[in-house]
Amino acid sequence: MMDIKLEEAAQLTTDALTGFFTRDSALRFFAELESNVGLTSLSVLAVEISRFGNVNSSLGSELGDKIINTTAKRFKKIFPHAKGIARMHGDQFCLMFAGNTDIEEEVVRILDFAQRPLALRGEVIVLSVRVGVADIRCGAESASQLIHSAEVALHRSKSDRAKVSYFDAAMIEDARAQHQIENDLRVSLLTNASELHRAITNREFHLIYQPIIDTSDNSVHAFEALLRWHHPTRGLISPAVFIPIAEQISVMDVLGDWVMRKACTDAVTWSANANGTYPSVSINVSPTQFIEGNRLVKTVAKAIEESGITPERLKIEITETSNIERSLKNYLDQIKAMGCKISLDDFGTGYSSLARLTELPIDYVKVDQSFSKDLCSQDLKRAVKAERLVRAILAVGDSLDITSIVEGVETKAQLELIQAMGSKLIQGWVFSKPMPVEQINDYIEAISQESVI
């Protein structure tokens, strides 16, 4: 199907599964093509199957291979005019065009055909693909740069959560900075599953816990588990950096499983409050974990079973997002049915409508710290505005019969104000920064002996 006039092309290596060029061959082939037809007529699409790791792990690698193979056959069929097609690695392809190509039209075709359902081995699979585009307009100076540019654009489409991204030069700088971090992650998380397990066993990942205090009797209502990664060479990496990447490269499920099990195992070692209750453990769940919601439900059940934790002590924290699957409610219902509690994080900053709130089985909302941080600010205007907002948010929670937790409380003045507003569950530095699990029992004992503020 490929118009291979180039003598060398015959000797280039191909991928066994698809018959396409490997990455190396693609670069050589395209360089050869450049010298034959000139750089200006070339254009490249880098295509990736989104979340293919999930597909592979839930359906098995045999079916995964079949999906790659069938998708490759579709590419051949719909792009008979492509000069070359390469399988760059696992789930990433590269389509190379020369001459008069309407690249926008090619993008439309790939989004259409690659996302039509696949029916294989009794399963119906609908893939989602992302596309990065580069052509003469992007200012590349060589064919290999053009391919690289398409890959950078593809990468950008991931962080922008867009289907298609056209290369522009500003992407290079951003990409460089992120590249190193991401490469480390890819290497340590993606190359093989045991790398991730090793990172976990090596305790590169660990959990720390920040208390949520019930100020009515100074008991610990819960500890929120926070994931940290201490990289052997780069030191502490912020979750704000590695979690979005873990989500993008589809390892959040595996990491999330570990967090769930570890936090539950930790929680059963905690002692009781002075009032006889045991602190709950609050565990953040990424929206991407709901894509494989059945897996999440199983993980929760397994974590409860293995640790022996009373399910009522387990709180699942979800965040507001606009595009959560319809099935979210179903999964939350299943988790609730086990006895667990559901908490909505970052309340007020996201997209949830009130109607949505009443639909979901939510027990707690957490008032985002962006609201509490301005309470009692020196800047009176800000302070007044923050106070009004927090009052309004608390009132919403009240009227829906959902208990509010205010997070990000740093000063005693803020604490008193929030208590005066009628909210008794409070989290923030005013009580404690996150702590390692070893300090928890001492903390529970110490706080019960403090006088109620």
Added chain:
Amino acid sequence: MNQLYSMAYISKNKIPGTREDVKNQIASILESAQRNNPSLNVTGALLYSGGFFCQVIEGPEDNLEELFETIQMDDRHGDVTVLHFHEISERGFSDWSMAFAGIEETMRFDIEGIKKSKDDLALLETGKNLVAVLEELVTQQQSIDSQ
């Protein structure tokens, strides 16, 4: 491995036109199905309903996979929704390489609604309905033809 499977799907006609155009198009689809399906050991039925193709195909799994890929890559339709794809113990349309159940003016299934709600059970239910409707229509068609 090569167990008997059934698949039901609904797809949107991308080249609608006059009633005559649609008729011609269906004729060509039926013709190629009736030509190719026997060698694949595939049977099935087709209904055209309000701009949508509603089709059931049944046969050995491998062949069904292959046929479905061919159908999928056809430019004349798009927006394919698979209602079901599962094992069956016997065929519903064993006498037909591709039975034609007719052309209807208005869409009989609420496919847009189901797709929006992403409700798997509703899809399966619609799949069941589609098979039942097709069986009924094909039987009717058969008795008209034999009169």
